[in-house]
Amino acid sequence: MLQACLNGSRDKAFHRDTPFTPTELAFQAETVVAAGAGELHLHPRDDSGAETLDPAYVAEALLAIRKRVPGVPVGLSTHAGIAPGGAGRLDAVAAWTERPDYVSVNLVEADAPEMIALVLERGIGVEAGLWSVEDAERFVKLDTAPKCLRILIEINEQDETEGLAVAAGIRTVLARASLDVPVLQHGYDASVWPLYRDALMRGLDGRIGLEDGRHLPDGEIAAGNADLIKAAFLMARVPPNLAPEATPAPPG
Template sequence: MAWDSEPVIITIAPVGAEVTRDNHPSVPYTPAEIAAASLDAVAAGASVVHLHAREPDGKPSGDPKLFAEAIALIRAKANPIIMVSTGGAVWMTIEQRTLSLEANPDMCSLETGSMNFGDDLFLTSRPDSISSAKLAYQKSIVPEIELFDVGHAVAASRMLGEGHLKGPLNVNLVLGVPGGIDAVPEAIPHLLRPLPGDVRWAVTAVGRHQRRMLAVAMLLGAYGVRVGFEDNVYLRKGQLAKSNAELVEDIAALARQLGRQVATPQQARSILQVK
């Protein structure tokens, strides 16, 4: 496939488990706030919404009711692919992390290994990965495999070979998380090396690495890129983004400057084979 033959899919991650209003005053917490930020981002060019849930005080939550409320508000006004996180927060059990699957999303993130996550330990055993994938498929939810290091790619390939994952895989190469692979162009082929050639790959890069590494990814033919306050709250060095939507507008403009079209939600569903 030529590097520019498919439109690039933009994912918006409006809030994660770590970023707070100390980092940016507009970080959304409630389902209504998360939905509003997501809808603005979809209007700006995002076709996938990657969701975490928060309690009203900002504490990360696995409560499926909070996920379901945000999803219902989004679906009432737009039709992006909705992906829920099963990464949750580092302190959550795998049972808490997979409660989000009860909210009837289109897709879910899925980890295939443990790692040091900054100063914390993020545990995902192989049996946990297998059971999470099984649960997702039972609910007709399409997984996206989150690859923070090469070992995670090797584990995903093994799970595919054993039938625990279904191909072609959707994977997200996560670059620049302290404890994971670094945010350099060479990281991309290293993460893709253990995987089959038909993999559909996207790139996430955190903090100051975001715009540079997403540009590299788009020039290398990435199927998708991800932006949003989960990964980065700055538009440029020292300049906070006004909103999640502004980050989407910026990366969409950059994609077009580089010769890539931006996928609509309908095109994204076709590319990722999400009903």
């Protein structure tokens, strides 16, 4: 499964195609689904462009997207920096009138167990975000861990070797716990494509989009989210042990 992460905390200065409004989000949802994305992840924004968990803005974004791409799973972030922030996030999520299909919850945050319990109670799937081995060790001890929709191995390290090592450490903890939960692995900025390539080699789900980075595998800046999704599918079609120049010529 390839998930498209449309905006995150990025702004228009990062990339002019970063979607903010429900209309922009819905349009880009349609373009990335047409490009092959199977699921969506996004951060609703308020009228000023700031990330928000406010029920009204969440509902507006979800309804616009579902009208444009009905049936496509849509997920939101619950990270601590999103307004109203802190414990207020729990109250905001509890007040949602339009529910996403799933949310991501970062295990590095102190209230992660409470957030996971709340969203599961509301019938919303959980993507458990693990940034480190410590996060993984904390996660596997939770009673709710087996109930999660999937695990996100989220690598923030910018050095490729370091990032791959952290991902390997997280996978080791998960393997020892024998959790039967799907895994999605992704990087950030410089580590986007190395971690995606590694995910392909291991048969893991992946995530690509402007939230994680704006560059194509060749280093050029992508035209937008759909361009990034297309590049990911192209990479998936090429055997990882074959560089483009090593691809055998056709017979004849």
